[in-house]
Amino acid sequence: MSFIKKPRIIHPESRPNSIGLSINDYEGAMSTLCAGCGHDSVSAGIMQAFFELDIAPHNVAKLSGIGCSSKTPTYFLRGAHGFNSVHGRMPSIATGANAANGELHYIGVSGDGDSLSIGLGQLCHAIRRNVNMLYVIENNGVYGLTKGQFSASADVGSTAKRGEANHLRPIDPILTAIDIGGSFVARGFSGDKDNLVPLIKAGIMHRGFALIDVISPCVTFNDHEGSTKSYLHTRQASHAAIYADYIPVRDEITAVLDKGANVVPLHDGGQVQFRQVDDKYDPTDRSKAAGYIRECQERSEIVTGLLYIDDDAPDLHMLSDTSETPLRDLEFKTLNPGAKALEEIQNAWS
Amino acid sequence: MATKSRVNDFVIRIATVNGTGSASANALLMKAIFRMGVPVLGKNYFPSNIQGLPTWYEIRVTEDGYLARSGLTDIVVAMNAQTYEEDLAELTPGGAFIYDSTWPRKELHQRSDIQVLPIPLSRMCNEAFVGSRARILMKNIAYVGAIVALLDLDMDVVHGLLRETFGDKHDLIDSNARAIELGHDYAVSHFECPLDFRVEARKPVTERIMIDGNTAAALGCVYAGATVGSWYPITPSTSLLDAFSNFCKRLRKDSRTGKSNYCIIQAEDELAAIGTALGASWNGARAFTATSGPGLSLMSEFLGLAYFTEIPLVLFDVQRAGPSTGMPTRTQQADILSAAYASHGDTKQVLLFPADPKECFSLTIEAFDLADRLQTPVILLSDLDIGMNDWPCEKLTWDDDYRPDYGKIRRAEELEGMEMFHRYVDYDGDGICYRTLPGVHSKGSYLVRGSGHNQYGGYTEKDDEYREVVDRLRKKFRTAASLVPKPVIDTYERPHGAIISIGSCDGAVRETRDRLEKEGLRLDYMRIRAFPFDVNVTDFLSKYSRIFVVEQNRDAQLRSLLLTEITEGSEKLVPILYYGGRPLSSLDIIERIRTQLREDKAA
Ligand SMILES: Cc1ncc(C[n+]2csc(CCOP(=O)(O)OP(=O)(O)O)c2C)c(N)n1
Ligand code: SF4
Ligand SMILES: [Mg+2]
Numbered sequence: 001m002s003f004i005k006k007p008r009i010i011h012p013e014s015r016p017n018s019i020g021l022s023i024n025d026y027e028g029a030m031s032t033l034c035a036g037c038g039h040d041s042v043s044a045g046i047m048q049a050f051f052e053l054d055i056a057p058h059n060v061a062k063l064s065g066i067g068c069s070s071k072t073p074t075y076f077l078r079g080a081h082g083f084n085s086v087h088g089r090m091p092s093i094a095t096g097a098n099a100a101n102g103e104l105h106y107i108g109v110s111g112d113g114d115s116l117s118i119g120l121g122q123l124c125h126a127i128r129r130n131v132n133m134l135y136v137i138e139n140n141g142v143y144g145l146t147k148g149q150f151s152a153s154a155d156v157g158s159t160a161k162r163g164e165a166n167h168l169r170p171i172d173p174i175l176t177a178i179d180i181g182g183s184f185v186a187r188g189f190s191g192d193k194d195n196l197v198p199l200i201k202a203g204i205m206h207r208g209f210a211l212i213d214v215i216s217p218c219v220t221f222n223d224h225e226g227s228t229k230s231y232l233h234t235r236q237a238s239h240a241a242i243y244a245d246y247i248p249v250r251d252e253i254t255a256v257l258d259k260g261a262n263v264v265p266l267h268d269g270g271q272v273q274f275r276q277v278d279d280k281y282d283p284t285d286r287s288k289a290a291g292y293i294r295e296c297q298e299r300s301e302i303v304t305g306l307l308y309i310d311d312d313a314p315d316l317h318m319l320s321d322t323s324e325t326p327l328r329d330l331e332f333k334t335l336n337p338g339a340k341a342l343e344e345i346q347n348a349w350s
Numbered sequence: 351m352a353t354k355s356r357v358n359d360f361v362i363r364i365a366t367v368n369g370t371g372s373a374s375a376n377a378l379l380m381k382a383i384f385r386m387g388v389p390v391l392g393k394n395y396f397p398s399n400i401q402g403l404p405t406w407y408e409i410r411v412t413e414d415g416y417l418a419r420s421g422l423t424d425i426v427v428a429m430n431a432q433t434y435e436e437d438l439a440e441l442t443p444g445g446a447f448i449y450d451s452t453w454p455r456k457e458l459h460q461r462s463d464i465q466v467l468p469i470p471l472s473r474m475c476n477e478a479f480v481g482s483r484a485r486i487l488m489k490n491i492a493y494v495g496a497i498v499a500l501l502d503l504d505m506d507v508v509h510g511l512l513r514e515t516f517g518d519k520h521d522l523i524d525s526n527a528r529a530i531e532l533g534h535d536y537a538v539s540h541f542e543c544p545l546d547f548r549v550e551a552r553k554p555v556t557e558r559i560m561i562d563g564n565t566a567a568a569l570g571c572v573y574a575g576a577t578v579g580s581w582y583p584i585t586p587s588t589s590l591l592d593a594f595s596n597f598c599k600r601l602r603k604d605s606r607t608g609k610s611n612y613c614i615i616q617a618e619d620e621l622a623a624i625g626t627a628l629g630a631s632w633n634g635a636r637a638f639t640a641t642s643g644p645g646l647s648l649m650s651e652f653l654g655l656a657y658f659t660e661i662p663l664v665l666f667d668v669q670r671a672g673p674s675t676g677m678p679t680r681t682q683q684a685d686i687l688s689a690a691y692a693s694h695g696d697t698k699q700v701l702l703f704p705a706d707p708k709e710c711f712s713l714t715i716e717a718f719d720l721a722d723r724l725q726t727p728v729i730l731l732s733d734l735d736i737g738m739n740d741w742p743c744e745k746l747t748w749d750d751d752y753r754p755d756y757g758k759i760r761r762a763e764e765l766e767g768m769e770m771f772h773r774y775v776d777y778d779g780d781g782i783c784y785r786t787l788p789g790v791h792s793k794g795s796y797l798v799r800g801s802g803h804n805q806y807g808g809y810t811e812k813d814d815e816y817r818e819v820v821d822r823l824r825k826k827f828r829t830a831a832s833l834v835p836k837p838v839i840d841t842y843e844r845p846h847g848a849i850i851s852i853g854s855c856d857g858a859v860r861e862t863r864d865r866l867e868k869e870g871l872r873l874d875y876m877r878i879r880a881f882p883f884d885v886n887v888t889d890f891l892s893k894y895s896r897i898f899v900v901e902q903n904r905d906a907q908l909r910s911l912l913l914t915e916i917t918e919g920s921e922k923l924v925p926i927l928y929y930g931g932r933p934l935s936s937l938d939i940i941e942r943i944r945t946q947l948r949e950d951k952a953a
Binding site: 094 | 628
């Protein structure tokens with residue numbers, strides 16, 4: 001629907017960011033999702049995060065798979081390059097794109113069907129390679145676009161609109177990511193923008209693969225009583241383990257740390273500041289984090305916040321030892337060994 | 351018995367067990383003949399297994415420089431008791447049968463039309479060497495020694511090769527030389543050396559190399575400036591990425607920082623392999639992936655996406671025998687149709703068909719240029735025979751003035767001056783539009799989508815907007831036909847018909863034509879090198895009343911493709927098919943062609 005012209009409303013309160021762009025410059029085409037769909041709130045959070053980080057949209061590559069959630073890159077950052085790929089395979093496109101040019105900001109948007117069923121393999125391997133990107137799962141427990149079948153994130157006992165219950169155990173992307181070496185693992189809720197935007201900002205600035213699982217209710221197929229991915233249930237069952245804020249370089253000196261706050265420096269010079277809700281919790285300890293999340297899960301609590309971070313883990317480029325200049329920008333004469341070298345190579349074969 | 355004409359014209363077949371180190375012995379033997387200036391080719395028949403199963407290596411010595419199996423076996427070196435019987439049966443009358451007579455076998459002496467040469471290889475090596483591994487390895491080197499004597503090979507050449515192979519590992523040079531001597535001396539003192547089959551040194555006119563197609567293709571990737579290679583291991587394509595990796599380590603490290611000017615990603619499967627290459631290509635790097643049949647099937651969805659969203663990509667399909675897992679270590683050309691129409695919907699792919707390693711190199715360069723120029727995947731269909739066997743080739747050459755053709759890309763300066771950028775508008779009328787690279791300029795951004803889109807790149811489900819795009823894609827495919835490599839055509843004055851073929855059939859077809867010419871049957875020949883078919887292909891088809899389509903698959907896939915795309919003359923196109931998995935020989939096809947031509951004459 002990108003050719004329905006969206007009226008460009010100038011927000012009265014909108015002030016430009018430090019690169020002279022207003023929040024409108026971070027918008028996209030008009031959304032065609034159902035009114036009230038959680039995914040639209042996530043898009044709004046993404047726009048705000050990029051706006052506040054002063055990142056020019058054309059330095060962003062936005063990618064997705066297939067699903068209602070995967071449609072959303074059309075609805076934010078119209079000035080960014082976009083790639084709406086095929087179902088479940090966005091991680092590989094992002095991996096290759098990143099290999100060719102690590103200088104852009106990469107954001108992938110996916111759904112629970114796209115990421116946890118058809119695309120589970122690709123998601124896991126992108127995490128293992130620590131591709132430098134933000135990866136957002138807009139998790140609603142169903143396949144929205146194909147009209148409400150259970151996805152692999154549906155909880156046992158959660159019921160579908162027509163009443164039947166799910167009996168299969170869910171795959172939790174958070175635990176999976178922590179388990180296979182994810183370097184930034186967070187969970188948010190589309191209905192809680194105040195906590196979501198800082199997570200998105202931190203995820204963008206993190207070096208490596210930042211996974212944010214955002215509970216994003218599907219109002220049309222999974223927002224009824226009995227569903228564990230509804231707005232109501234998520235509000236009631238949410239338990240914030242940690243509030244995180246991203247503090248960019250320019251604010252570093254002025255930032256006032258909350259009482260009991262911890263700080264993790266990021267490689268871009270900024271830092272993530274934590275406010276712990278539960279003092280047992282340590283988001284830099286992989287096995288403790290996993291244990292804590294499991295305990296919450298057993299109490300049927302949906303734990304949110306920045307749950308694990310390791311900004312020192314080497315990313316795809318460090319692991320591949322690629323040159324500083326993006327591969328796609330290397331000149332042909334650097335890449336081509338020339339006629340003389342070809343002559344020499346062939347000596348071994350004559 | 352062999353006549354004098356068997357100088358530099360015969361086939362040796364060496365039967366061994368895989369995992370016993372016979373590969374290096376066979377390579378040594380082949381290289382020695384090659385170094386003597388005599389055309390030689392080697393075919394490896396290996397099982398899909400790591401250790402303990404029968405393996406054969408076939409060396410054809412061919413003064414005439416034919417590039418196919420002859421289909422005959424003149425000398426057998428039988429090192430595997432499991433296959434003695436079958437190896438004996440393979441031997442052409444007049445041939446020689448060498449076997450390890452440490453354990454003598456009476457039954458091997460029953461054929462009176464051949465010569466049996468028993469050599470107690472194991473016993474000699476057990477006496478001369480210590481340790482079971484060394485004994486097994488040296489047994490192989492010892493038969494090379496015997497052959498050196500029997501074929502009158504140049505011992506200096508053999509010693510030179512040992513020194514090249516082992517460098518400063520003097521103990522290895524010595525033990526190998528010792529094993530050579532054992533075999534050699536035994537042969538000299540027990541048989542009449544040389545045999546009638548033998549090698550006479552020549553001075554070759556052109557400088558030649560021995561190379562396999564996967565190595566040549568990998569080198570092509572390096573020279574074309576590819577920086578991202580992604581893959582998932584599968585025989586027979588694995589050695590392509592292995593070679594690329596080795597070349598990159600040598601040639602693609604930044605001279606100052608030592609960092610890599612390339613990135614190789616071993617993906618989790620073929621879907622991810624092609625996705626990664628596609629993502630890199632979208633972002634402006636030259637990228638490729640390599641696979642074989644099963645991988646091609648998995649890549650199908652992404653091939654459709656790349657076709658519809660118009661992203662360049664180079665894909666190597668080193669074909670093996672299908673269907674399904676098929677025979678992973680046997681060769682075939684049975685992916686032609688599934689590659690040409692890979693993916694659902696109205697999808698068509700550009701294919702290139704190299705015939706030998708030299709073309710694997712040159713067509714790889716063309717593949718990258720074509721992919722960028724046409725903004726679409728280009729699939730190089732080679733096969734196991736080309737990809738994994740060592741072929742004698744003219745030396746590869748490079749023109750330092752070559753510059754890659756990156757096709758129509760709007761760069762930052764152009765975008766700056768533009769009102770608005772539209773991704774899929776056909777400004778030039780050739781069906782090829784302008785693309786932009788991510789992050790280059792704010793005006794260049796657009797959203798790639800595999801869903802229905804209009805010429806501006808926007809989402810659409812409108813009849814006319816959709817058709818405008820897919821009709822232009824058809825037009826682009828027609829443009830492609832004029833850009834792809836032309837067929838190679840060979841003609842006679844008054845031909846009796848013609849042959850059309852592709853890829854690795856070339857050697858066998860050329861040999862067939864030579865032999866038929868001697869019988870007074872002249873067949874013109876077109877070797878197709880690309881799909882879509884250009885006007886030369888159409889013209890050729892219309893010229894003859896009898897055309898043999900030679901290919902290595904059961905269902906006459908090239909013939910089907912010709913008939914589907916050109917829609918002419920199904921009666922006159924006679925399929926000549928071989929699909930048993932061995933590299934094609936003229937013996938596999940000549941009789942059927944001969945018979946048909948006789949019938950045609952009689953009619
Ligand atoms: C290969 C393939 N199989 C099936 C589909 C159909 N399909 C489209 S979206 C979708 C599920 C999407 O679910 P999810 O990722 O959770 O996104 P949501 O719509 O819930 O946001 C399916 C199965 C497809 N597009 N491609
Ligand atoms: S079906 Fe569900 S997921 Fe899809 S747009 Fe509507 S509310 Fe959102
Ligand atoms: Mg969903």
